[in-house]
Amino acid sequence: MLDLKFLRDSSDQVRKGIRDKGIDCDLDHFLGLDQERRASQRAFDELRGQQKNANTEMAGLPKGSEEFKAKITEMKTLSRQVKEKEESLRNLETDWKAAYLSIPNIPHATVPVAPDPSGNEVYSTWGDPEQVSAAAKPHYDLPGFSQIVDFHRGSKVTGGGFPFFVGEGAKLCRALIQFFLDEAGQRGYTEVLPPLFVNAASATATGQLPDKEGQMYHMTVDDLYAIPTAEVPVTNFYREEIFSADDLPRKVCAYSPCFRREAGSHGKDVRGLNRMHQFDKVELVKWVHPEKSYDELEELKESAEALLQKLELPYRVLLMCSGDLGFTQTKKYDLEVWSGGQKRWLEVSSCSNFEAFQARRAQTRFRNEEGKVEPVHTLNGSALALPRVISALIENNLRDDGTVVLPKVLQPYLGSDRIALGQ
């Protein structure tokens, strides 16, 4: 949610932001409801104030007195009015809240304005894609690949997009998870292992609800959602809490499986490890002082980049344009690894600043220098999502003998300098 006063006083700026993101949202409908709500609350407060005054008065009167009885008769009318007014206020508040939740965050001034992904800017590039491309093939076409990532049995057991990682494949996952967590730990992130299901309040705070309901698996019997990313439970860790200024910044990392229904995404992107319903990821989340959040975004991006560098995988960083920003984000960098076999860039990380948007929904605040309570800024970034890192590792490092040479940093975790496909 954006700040209420900001929405009222800078509505033109908000309208522009909504337009630049290409999101369909009726700000004026909300502003109209906001006025109605305020008027309704004033009226209710007034009536309720009368009732309270009368109440105090009555406490001083003898219980059975004529005066007391007369007062009761009088107050019955008022009581009815208060109830009616309260009901209409509650109804207005419900509509108002729904409209409020439908307003997206707006892009930061440094974000390029463009309607679609073609407007994303290549911010930087690391490594040499050409070098690894020569004879590489897509991982899903490699002999033996299906023995370390078994899609067929996954489909039998669960459904499409839920593969088994087997043998070396499973060990590679475990190694990457531990490597990512170790690196985050060294950067001062506290490790958590979060719940994999969250309630609706949590999903609302981070912005999955009501905006992206269809993307999550929903367990209707218990009204719980399978997390699409560890961002959801982790960001909600401090929901409804107030930090003191020197608690900030607070940094947490978490490994978790992520579950995505990905409704509506079909086509060439979906082969092999490129897009799945369940995948593993290590996520970084930060709660920071509002003045620092854009510096923190750079630090977050660099943390994720450092992982790809240590894994010796060529990548590029994109500064996402307004039209490619999500509902909740003000600014976002995507990291894309070079897939030597598929000859294309694959997103492995997304580092975003939400400013106070999530914090306001989650009511995560801090006491600022003047002692006033204000929302913190939250950020998060993948560091990293596993499957596409795995495909790049395999495709880029496959040797003629069918083995995949591992980057130095992973070797201690696997106890070997290479893994074999197949066998």
Next chain:
RNA sequence: GGAGAGAUGCCAGAGUGGUCGAAUGGGCGUGAUUGGAAAUCACGUGUACGGGAAACCGUACCGAGGGUUCGAAUCCCUCUCUCUCCGCCA
């Protein structure tokens, strides 16, 4: 899954229908005292929404939702969560 107990402010913990946003203690903050500190004393110390230039004022909030009543932290109903014991299990 069964039985019981409970949920109040930063924490502990009073309050069983009216003057309760809520005693008291602790913590924290400011000040007094001190050479400095401890101890002691005084004052202060929630959040949200609304009104106001501001000081400040109003209203809501005692797990959540509903009900009874002129009036609810307090009575009734439903739900959620926590704790204890039993069962079951990793």
